[in-house]
Amino acid sequence: MKTQVAIIGAGPAGLLLGHLLRAEGIAVVVVERQSADYVASRIRAGVLERVTTGLMERLGLDARMKAEGIPHDGFNLADGERLIRIDIAALTGKQVMVYGQTELTRDLMEAADDRGLEIVYEAADVTLHDVEGDAPFVTYTMDGSEHRIDARFIAGCDGFHGPSRMAIPASVASVFEKVYPFGWLGILADVPPCNHELIYANHDRGFALASMRSATRSRYYIQVPVDEKLEDWPDERLWDELSVRLGPEAAANITRGPAIEKSIAPLRSFVFEPMRHGSLFLAGDSAHIVPPTGAKGLNLAASDVAYLSDSLIGFFRANDNDEIATYSSKALARVWKSERFSWQLTSLMHRFPETGAFERRMQIADLDYIAASAAAQTSIAENYVGLPL
Incomplete structure (x- = not known):
C-alpha cells in the first residue's frame, strides 16, 4: 500500500490530523493497534480550548459539539473555605x-468513511x-500476515507508549521528565455537577476537582498517594472526602451516586525533543505529557496537529x-508554555510530601493574592483558555 502520510494512532490527534489532510486531498492511512470499540470507549478529558473547537469547526464536524457541549465562561479555585x-x-x-474527549473521538470516527479517511484497526x-x-x-501484522505502507511522511500520534518516539535515535534526543509523588483518584457518576463551572480545590488533606461531562454526568477527582489502592476507596468514602476537600459551598450541592468508572491516574510532566526527525513527526502524547491540572493534554495535541497539518499541506500543495x-521548534515553544502552566497550577493546588508549614502558608498567600489581583487572574485566564498559535 502507498500513501502520502501514514499516521500512527487513531486517537483524537491522529484522527484530527487525518481529517485535516484528507480535506485538502492528501492521501492518508491511519494505523491503530487497538480495536475501534476500544478507541471509542476510552474515557479522557473534557475541557476544550478554542484551538480544538476551531479545528472541529474547520472540518465541519462541530454540530454535535455545539448542540451538546457546555460553554464555560470561567472556573473556580478553592482553598477549603x-x-x-x-x-x-x-x-x-x-x-x-x-x-468529552470520548465524544469528540466518536465524531471523528463516525465521519471517517464518508470523508475517505482510511483507518486500519487492530494492527x-x-x-x-x-x-x-x-x-x-510502516509494517504491521494482521491475521498472521505482514503488511507494509510506503509513505512520504509518518506522523506519530500513538501516545506515550507507542513505537513512533522509539524510532528516533537516543543520540539526537533530549528527554525532560518530572514524575509526581501522587495520582488522581477519579469517579464518573450519572449525577448533576455540584457547580456549573469547574472547581480546583486546595485543601489541607490534598487536592480535589469537581468537573462534569454534561448536565447529568459528573467527574470528580481527589489527590491520593501514588501507591494508593483503588479497593481502599469505596464510593461512600470517596464522596465523603470530596465533600471535605471541595469546601462547604460545593459540598452542599454534591449529589451522590454509584460510580460508572473509577480509576487512579499517575501524574507526570514529560517533553521529548525534537518533535521531528527526518520524515517522522511526533504529535500529542508521543512527544509530551502534562498533568491534567489545567486541562492541557488534548488541547496541546490539537495545537500540534494545527501546526503539523499546515506544514504538510504546504509541502504537498x-x-x-x-x-x-x-x-x-514552533510546536515545542507552545508545549513548554503549557507545561509551565500545568506545573504551576499543580504546584499551587496539591500537597507534596515535602510540603511543610512554610510551603503551605505560601500556597495560601498565593491564593489570597490571586483572589485580590486582576493581573494574576488575567494571567491564569489567558493560559487556561489557551495561548494563541
Missing part, C-alpha cells in the same frame, strides 16, 4: 467548551522503518519546506 472565580470570558473575551507489531530518508515505511523545517 471560599471559591475564587476566574472569569475567563471577561478577562480574555473567550470561552472553553466542556465536551499488531507496528514498526517504523527508514524514517531518516525520504521514503519511510506548494512544495514548501519552510513549515516542515520549523514544525518542531
Whole structure:
C-alpha cells in the first residue's frame, strides 16, 4: 500500500490530523493497534480550548459539539473555605467548551468513511522503518500476515507508549521528565455537577476537582498517594472526602451516586525533543505529557496537529519546506508554555510530601493574592483558555 502520510494512532490527534489532510486531498492511512470499540470507549478529558473547537469547526464536524457541549465562561479555585472565580470570558473575551474527549473521538470516527479517511484497526507489531530518508515505511501484522505502507511522511500520534518516539535515535534526543509523588483518584457518576463551572480545590488533606461531562454526568477527582489502592476507596468514602476537600459551598450541592468508572491516574510532566526527525513527526502524547491540572493534554495535541497539518499541506500543495523545517521548534515553544502552566497550577493546588508549614502558608498567600489581583487572574485566564498559535 502507498500513501502520502501514514499516521500512527487513531486517537483524537491522529484522527484530527487525518481529517485535516484528507480535506485538502492528501492521501492518508491511519494505523491503530487497538480495536475501534476500544478507541471509542476510552474515557479522557473534557475541557476544550478554542484551538480544538476551531479545528472541529474547520472540518465541519462541530454540530454535535455545539448542540451538546457546555460553554464555560470561567472556573473556580478553592482553598477549603471560599471559591475564587476566574472569569475567563471577561478577562480574555473567550470561552472553553466542556465536551468529552470520548465524544469528540466518536465524531471523528463516525465521519471517517464518508470523508475517505482510511483507518486500519487492530494492527499488531507496528514498526517504523527508514524514517531518516525520504521514503519511510510502516509494517504491521494482521491475521498472521505482514503488511507494509510506503509513505512520504509518518506522523506519530500513538501516545506515550507507542513505537513512533522509539524510532528516533537516543543520540539526537533530549528527554525532560518530572514524575509526581501522587495520582488522581477519579469517579464518573450519572449525577448533576455540584457547580456549573469547574472547581480546583486546595485543601489541607490534598487536592480535589469537581468537573462534569454534561448536565447529568459528573467527574470528580481527589489527590491520593501514588501507591494508593483503588479497593481502599469505596464510593461512600470517596464522596465523603470530596465533600471535605471541595469546601462547604460545593459540598452542599454534591449529589451522590454509584460510580460508572473509577480509576487512579499517575501524574507526570514529560517533553521529548525534537518533535521531528527526518520524515517522522511526533504529535500529542508521543512527544509530551502534562498533568491534567489545567486541562492541557488534548488541547496541546490539537495545537500540534494545527501546526503539523499546515506544514504538510504546504509541502504537498506548494512544495514548501519552510513549515516542515520549523514544525518542531514552533510546536515545542507552545508545549513548554503549557507545561509551565500545568506545573504551576499543580504546584499551587496539591500537597507534596515535602510540603511543610512554610510551603503551605505560601500556597495560601498565593491564593489570597490571586483572589485580590486582576493581573494574576488575567494571567491564569489567558493560559487556561489557551495561548494563541
